[in-house]
Amino acid sequence: MDRSLSSFNAAMLLGQLPPFDELAESCDSLERLWSFANGFNLKIGSLPLIFNQNLGVARSLVALGDDKSKKYAAEWIGRGDMKGHALAFESQGMDKVVHAIETAWHHKTGENLELNSANKYGDAMEVEDELDDLRGKKKRVKS
Amino acid sequence: MPLLLDITNCLLRLTRDRQDPWMMMETKVLKNGQNGAQGAFAAKSISKYEIICQEKYPLLKVESGDNLYSNIAKAAAGLDSASQDAVLRLYHPSLDLSSSNVVREEMIAVHRAKLEAKKVLEKDTSCTISSDILTRLILIYLFNAFEGGLIYKKASRYNHSCDPNCIYTIHDDTITIRAACDIVDGEELTISYLGILLWSDISVRRAKLQKDKYFTCNCTRCQGDDIASAIPCVKCHPRDAILSEDIQWEEVPVTYSCIDYNTSSCRCIKSSTSSEFNSILKDVMQKVHKNVIERISERHVQDSSNSASADEMDINLEIDEQLFQVRNGFTPYKYTILNYSFPSKTSRCLFRCLARSIGRLILCYDL
Numbered sequence A: 001m002d003r004s005l006s007s008f009n010a011a012m013l014l015g016q017l018p019p020f021d022e023l024a025e026s027c028d029s030l031e032r033l034w035s036f037a038n039g040f041n042l043k044i045g046s047l048p049l050i051f052n053q054n055l056g057v058a059r060s061l062v063a064l065g066d067d068k069s070k071k072y073a074a075e076w077i078g079r080g081d082m083k084g085h086a087l088a089f090e091s092q093g094m095d096k097v098v099h100a101i102e103t104a105w106h107h108k109t110g111e112n113l114e115l116n117s118a119n120k121y122g123d124a125m126e127v128e129d130e131l132d133d134l135r136g137k138k139k140r141v142k143s
Numbered sequence B: 001m002p003l004l005l006d007i008t009n010c011l012l013r014l015t016r017d018r019q020d021p022w023m024m025m026e027t028k029v030l031k032n033g034q035n036g037a038q039g040a041f042a043a044k045s046i047s048k049y050e051i052i053c054q055e056k057y058p059l060l061k062v063e064s065g066d067n068l069y070s071n072i073a074k075a076a077a078g079l080d081s082a083s084q085d086a087v088l089r090l091y092h093p094s095l096d097l098s099s100s101n102v103v104r105e106e107m108i109a110v111h112r113a114k115l116e117a118k119k120v121l122e123k124d125t126s127c128t129i130s131s132d133i134l135t136r137l138i139l140i141y142l143f144n145a146f147e148g149g150l151i152y153k154k155a156s157r158y159n160h161s162c163d164p165n166c167i168y169t170i171h172d173d174t175i176t177i178r179a180a181c182d183i184v185d186g187e188e189l190t191i192s193y194l195g196i197l198l199w200s201d202i203s204v205r206r207a208k209l210q211k212d213k214y215f216t217c218n219c220t221r222c223q224g225d226d227i228a229s230a231i232p233c234v235k236c237h238p239r240d241a242i243l244s245e246d247i248q249w250e251e252v253p254v255t256y257s258c259i260d261y262n263t264s265s266c267r268c269i270k271s272s273t274s275s276e277f278n279s280i281l282k283d284v285m286q287k288v289h290k291n292v293i294e295r296i297s298e299r300h301v302q303d304s305s306n307s308a309s310a311d312e313m314d315i316n317l318e319i320d321e322q323l324f325q326v327r328n329g330f331t332p333y334k335y336t337i338l339n340y341s342f343p344s345k346t347s348r349c350l351f352r353c354l355a356r357s358i359g360r361l362i363l364c365y366d367l
Helices: A002-013 A020-038 A047-064 A067-078 A082-089 A094-102 A112-118 A124-142 B002-018 B068-077 B081-088 B104-123 B131-144 B195-199 B202-212 B274-305 B345-357 B359-365
Strands: B022-026 B038-042 B051-055 B166-171 B174-179 B188-191 B316-321 B336-341
Touching: A002 A020, A002 A047, A020 A047, A047 A067, A047 A082, A047 A094, A047 B195, A067 A094, A082 A094, A082 B166, B068 B104, B068 B131, B081 B131, B104 B131, B166 B188, B174 B188, B195 B202
Parallel strands: none
Antiparallel strands: B022 B038, B038 B188, B051 B174, B166 B174, B316 B336
């Protein structure tokens, strides 16, 4: 599943859509992963295991562009407390990515950039750029 | 007299409220099963996601690499006496192996630390640390270090549980421990030392902790059954292999490990004891080996009869048995790790089909 999500990301970077059949397979795998992880009934919940995959699938769905896919992405994001988890345990700015994906279906295609940048969370792509910058800075410091 | 007690209690409560929402206490069931070590306990009710502990600077930071133990000596040599004392107060087993309290894993750790300390001191004659102190520092590293070789004054005191209630994150050497659920006053605060293997079965978890942290976990989850201790079938366990449509529905005689595959709603075998589980696992593994070898030989013959050259079609099948010590009752359990290199797509897909039925073993590869 990680391999598939990586290939989706690569495709999205090149401006292509993720392949539908593989995305459907990923959704199916994610569903099983959720039921597997929930079966443990751990106090920490399932998100520490699934957060990245859940977010990856949701992002790929949003990339498809149509409202139904965006709503489906919001459903995945709505599973568990993704926002709370992102704020508490994930790297800086990840909560904004979660919010952007969750609210993507509110905006019509083509209006995303304007509307997202107008809201308090800004645009998911901007956040990613910031994250990339941060990583770049770290790398530069290390080198 | 009761009035005095009331005042004392009030003062204690006020003091506690002003401090971190946790306190150190002697624990009964502890890090490495040893009495006398410390653990962290909630000093008041803690809500989900609340920060419990944050430390910006580690007591010790050891660079990993080939010269890990020399690096421990170097890092410790740079400490002032107060910091060195603080490090030495962290949990580590006694160097006296004759003590009746020392458990087997700790004996192994002590033995290893003594050997490594001796090697370091022989190699680096300029080292000013005594052999005993260096041995203790190595033990402290083995028992308390987080990833990246970071040892903290408070965070290193948190015990492990396979059902933890806290999660730690480390950014730029700053460790933050947050509650992952609501925690009641007096509950022990625990984190996981296992990473993603927290979701694996008891054998893998136990092996990992014994190998890396030198203790056998006896938490409530390790004493009962959980979903990961069941042999998964393809219907109810997440798989990473996505097969192409033609291969997915190919008629391959795979015997799924789930005996209730057609009838059970959960579609998993649930073992009631680890010995039962191990015996089932052994059977499945033997069956899979036989199938793999037979089917791949058949494929090899079929592929060879086609036009490709012998070199291209040569299936490099290597069954490498490695002894992986899972010390259940200190008896080594023999795991078989399979290393295959398949030039043929059909053989590889066939292997994937079989691997799907023993998905849990793939987790063992990462250890």
